[in-house]
Amino acid sequence: MSTWRGLHVKVRTAHGLLTATSRRVTQRHTWMYGHLTLCQSLSTGRPLRDDFFKDLEAQMVAMRKKVSLALPGSNWSPMEINPLLPPERADIVIVGGGVMGWSIAYWLKQKERVRGGVKVVVVEKDSTYSQASTVLSAGGIRQQFSLPENICLSLASAEFMRNINEHLGVLNEDPVDLQFNHSGYLFLASEEVAHIMQENYNTQRSIGAEVCLLSATQLKEKFPWMNTDGVALASYGLENEGWFDPWTLLNAFKRKAISLGAIQCYGEVTDFDYKTMVMTTAEGDDVDLRRIQSVKVQMSNSLEYQPVECAIVVNAAGAFSAKLTEKLGIGFGPKHSIDGVPLPVEPRKRYVYVFNCPDGPGLDTPFLVDYSGVYFRREGLGGNYIVGTSPVEAEEPDTSDLEVDHQFFEDKLWPHLASRVPAFEKLKVTSAWAGFYDYNTFDQNGIIGTHPLINNMYFATGFSGHGLQHSPAVGRSVAELILDGQFMTLNLSRLGFKRILSQEPMLEKNIV
Amino acid sequence: MSAPFVSLRRCCQRSALLNISRRLWSSDSASPPPLHTRVLLYLTQRFYDVEMFLSWTSRLRRKGIQKKNAYYGFTQKYYGTDIAAAYYILSLKGGFRYVGQSEWFSADKRGTFNWGFLDHRETPLEEVNMSYTVINYRGLENLVDQKSLRSLSLRGCPQVDDWFLSRLHLFQDSLQELDISHCPHITIGGLAALSNLRGLRRLDVSSLPGISSPGLVIILLEEMLPQCKITATGYNHNLRQEEGEMKEEHMQAQR
Numbered sequence: 001m002s003t004w005r006g007l008h009v010k011v012r013t014a015h016g017l018l019t020a021t022s023r024r025v026t027q028r029h030t031w032m033y034g035h036l037t038l039c040q041s042l043s044t045g046r047p048l049r050d051d052f053f054k055d056l057e058a059q060m061v062a063m064r065k066k067v068s069l070a071l072p073g074s075n076w077s078p079m080e081i082n083p084l085l086p087p088e089r090a091d092i093v094i095v096g097g098g099v100m101g102w103s104i105a106y107w108l109k110q111k112e113r114v115r116g117g118v119k120v121v122v123v124e125k126d127s128t129y130s131q132a133s134t135v136l137s138a139g140g141i142r143q144q145f146s147l148p149e150n151i152c153l154s155l156a157s158a159e160f161m162r163n164i165n166e167h168l169g170v171l172n173e174d175p176v177d178l179q180f181n182h183s184g185y186l187f188l189a190s191e192e193v194a195h196i197m198q199e200n201y202n203t204q205r206s207i208g209a210e211v212c213l214l215s216a217t218q219l220k221e222k223f224p225w226m227n228t229d230g231v232a233l234a235s236y237g238l239e240n241e242g243w244f245d246p247w248t249l250l251n252a253f254k255r256k257a258i259s260l261g262a263i264q265c266y267g268e269v270t271d272f273d274y275k276t277m278v279m280t281t282a283e284g285d286d287v288d289l290r291r292i293q294s295v296k297v298q299m300s301n302s303l304e305y306q307p308v309e310c311a312i313v314v315n316a317a318g319a320f321s322a323k324l325t326e327k328l329g330i331g332f333g334p335k336h337s338i339d340g341v342p343l344p345v346e347p348r349k350r351y352v353y354v355f356n357c358p359d360g361p362g363l364d365t366p367f368l369v370d371y372s373g374v375y376f377r378r379e380g381l382g383g384n385y386i387v388g389t390s391p392v393e394a395e396e397p398d399t400s401d402l403e404v405d406h407q408f409f410e411d412k413l414w415p416h417l418a419s420r421v422p423a424f425e426k427l428k429v430t431s432a433w434a435g436f437y438d439y440n441t442f443d444q445n446g447i448i449g450t451h452p453l454i455n456n457m458y459f460a461t462g463f464s465g466h467g468l469q470h471s472p473a474v475g476r477s478v479a480e481l482i483l484d485g486q487f488m489t490l491n492l493s494r495l496g497f498k499r500i501l502s503q504e505p506m507l508e509k510n511i512v
Numbered sequence: 513m514s515a516p517f518v519s520l521r522r523c524c525q526r527s528a529l530l531n532i533s534r535r536l537w538s539s540d541s542a543s544p545p546p547l548h549t550r551v552l553l554y555l556t557q558r559f560y561d562v563e564m565f566l567s568w569t570s571r572l573r574r575k576g577i578q579k580k581n582a583y584y585g586f587t588q589k590y591y592g593t594d595i596a597a598a599y600y601i602l603s604l605k606g607g608f609r610y611v612g613q614s615e616w617f618s619a620d621k622r623g624t625f626n627w628g629f630l631d632h633r634e635t636p637l638e639e640v641n642m643s644y645t646v647i648n649y650r651g652l653e654n655l656v657d658q659k660s661l662r663s664l665s666l667r668g669c670p671q672v673d674d675w676f677l678s679r680l681h682l683f684q685d686s687l688q689e690l691d692i693s694h695c696p697h698i699t700i701g702g703l704a705a706l707s708n709l710r711g712l713r714r715l716d717v718s719s720l721p722g723i724s725s726p727g728l729v730i731i732l733l734e735e736m737l738p739q740c741k742i743t744a745t746g747y748n749h750n751l752r753q754e755e756g757e758m759k760e761e762h763m764q765a766q767r
């Protein structure tokens with residue numbers, strides 16, 4: 001086979017000579033072929049000839065090598081090249097191939113003016129996504145937030161999902177089916193927090209979210225399986241709320257972005273090469289302004305690495321995004337200086353339990369969020385549900401692994417579940433998993449935009465439990481920031497890094 | 513004689529083929545090659561264009577549907593929301609009946625209709641038949657103010673999907689009859705949203721190809737809408753049998 005290829009190459013180079021006769025040659029040779037094989041099977045002096053041809057074969061291989069090197073435009077180089085390595089140069093490197101990263105990649109490619117106008121590389125360290133929040137999330141989308149920014153992000157994302165095939169459909173491939181389940185979120189409020197719910201409701205309505213308030217009696221009427229003790233008010237989303245399959249969304253973004261020319265690469269970003277400039281602030285302090293020159297991508301399971309020169313880096317590394325900024329020296333400066341403020345994002349482990357209860361609520365089960373903080377929703381049609389909650393600050397579990405604490409269900413979840421839905425007295429936990437929130441310790445909201453001290457790094461991180469649902473709209477906003485220089489569709493400037501430096505948290509007014 | 517020679521020969525063959533194609537490209541060959549080769553070559557040369565063309569046509573088709581479902585703001589301004597809704601329905605070749613009247617207004621196959629509907633200003637619609645039309649989520653916007661809508665038929669509408677169903681909560685106080693049979697894009701995820709339609713008395717969910725286990729789904733629907741009579745034909749599954757299976761599953765789960 002290899003000999004064949006060697007000759008083939010050679011003949012192609014010599015092809016000018018053959019042009020005139022080639023057709024006839026072909027015919028004759030085909031004919032001869034049949035004849036000669038016959039000869040071969042009848043012949044006897046085989047071993048000797050085999051030796052000879054082995055020699056010849058080896059020579060052919062050598063010749064083939066030479067010929068292929070001599071060919072103009074061959075990409076031969078003295079060293080072996082790993083085909084999985086990222087390119088040496090790119091315009092934009094996105095660190096983190098979760099739903100945020102791929103959404104940003106999609107929007108960048110979608111917004112570029114010329115085909116191939118921006119070279120986008122998405123670097124993901126784990127091809128199995130074993131720890132990525134995206135695939136370990138509960139997959140919910142709601143409009144019931146208190147910050148107008150978050151409500152708008154949800155509305156925009158819901159609209160995106162409604163028309164998902166116009167955005168992410170790829171010609172000649174199956175349409176995207178998110179398996180979206182249209183069941184609203186149902187928030188329950190106790191007496192003390194009912195006024196906050198009322199306020200939030202007003203904000204949501206004013207922005208155009210279809211939400212309704214229910215009294216305890218109305219609640220009981222609508223959901224007879226519920227015990228409404230202690231509930232003063234409930235708010236229920238009528239539209240654009242529910243849950244969907246996170247994998248499908250991630251893969252749809254990825255498929256479309258790649259079809260538009262984004263480059264996917266598996267490897268870990270371990271370091272940056274950056275330049276520092278010393279600037280003086282208005283107050284007379286010296287600050288270090290950094291500009292990233294290249295990103296060091298370490299290939300998985302090998303010692304190989306590749307620096308990728310780039311103009312812009314996007315930090316979409318989810319729960320581990322603060323590690324990246326540490327590499328740039330952010331957070332190590334003197335206290336009360338800009339350099340001394342780290343990116344306030346850290347992993348927080350959250351458990352999700354799947355349980356079965358044949359007598360539980362049916363098709364009309366909402367995504368229920370109790371004022372105790374416990375949430376549950378239906379999972380499929382066979383009487384399965386998933387449930388979870390956030391622990392109190394002092395009892396945050398260790399984040400070195402993704403082990404599930406089963407006692408947590410018994411102690412913290414089941415009592416609340418059973419008192420809210422009497423049918424859940426009898427249930428069976430069938431499985432459980434844990435995932436990391438990309439938890440923003442400062443105000444539990446996303447951080448979108450640039451860092452004042454890093455000239456060319458854009459953040460899209462810290463979404464703390466609602467990043468999945470906001471990914472389509474956030475991706476668009478980040479792409480606008482990069483390509484247009486400002487927010488065009490939604491003004492998210494209040495979600496920038498500035499609020500952290502000036503210590504003005506953008507807190508959600510939660511009822512839990 | 514063995515391998516290398518054979519391969520040499522094959523190789524020559526290959527180069528000959530290459531030559532032929534080379535000649536084709538420069539289009540100076542004396543004798544034209546067979547038809548299928550030409551077609552193939554043509555396609556490889558044109559493939560990207562074909563792809564482009566296909567994506568353009570699908571985009572155009574989508575645009576066309578969106579245009580038909582545009583918001584009738586102008587009509588609304590001059591004639592009110594009811595007439596605008598009526599006009600929208602007729603332009604899509606649907607039909608309707610005003611509140612308190614027995615006469616149906618509908619468009620015929622060629623899309624012509626009786627302009628007499630303009631005589632009934634400020635009369636809301638009670639029954640709307642949009643069967644086999646291209647109504648979609650956007651077009652539904654023209655009907656949002658129909659607070660007396662009692663019956664809506666969306667039979668065989670190719671553009672009606674789960675998101676459309678989730679928006680039907682707009683008629684939650686009035687809607688009693690809903691026909692969504694033969695809609696290709698409806699799945700269980702959208703049927704769950706019908707829980708908002710508490711007043712529903714009749715629901716037709718026959719022949720929905722997007723539903724995987726119709727037996728179970730219909731039981732769940734009946735459970736969710738206890739006052740509603742649910743029609744579900746056109747499924748060749750044996751409902752009884754599936755029900756039995758379900759019970760077994762339940763029992764297993766309980767054990």
Ligand SMILES: Cc1cc2nc3c(=O)[nH]c(=O)nc-3n(C[C@H](O)[C@H](O)[C@H](O)COP(=O)(O)OP(=O)(O)OC[C@H]3O[C@@H](n4cnc5c(N)ncnc54)[C@H](O)[C@@H]3O)c2cc1C
Nearest residue numbers: 096098099100125133134137138140269318435467468469
């Ligand atoms: C239990 C749970 C339930 C949730 N429920 C919901 C919900 O109902 N609704 C909702 O909207 N959100 C929910 N979330 C939150 C949501 O999952 C996250 O906010 C969202 O997935 C964040 O997406 P991401 O792409 O930023 O992060 P990720 O999905 O974590 O992606 C980041 C990726 O970056 C990679 N990476 C990290 N560092 C590097 C590096 N140095 N080099 C290369 N790659 C790197 C990681 O491998 C990872 O794949 C939930 C989260 C959890 C844990």
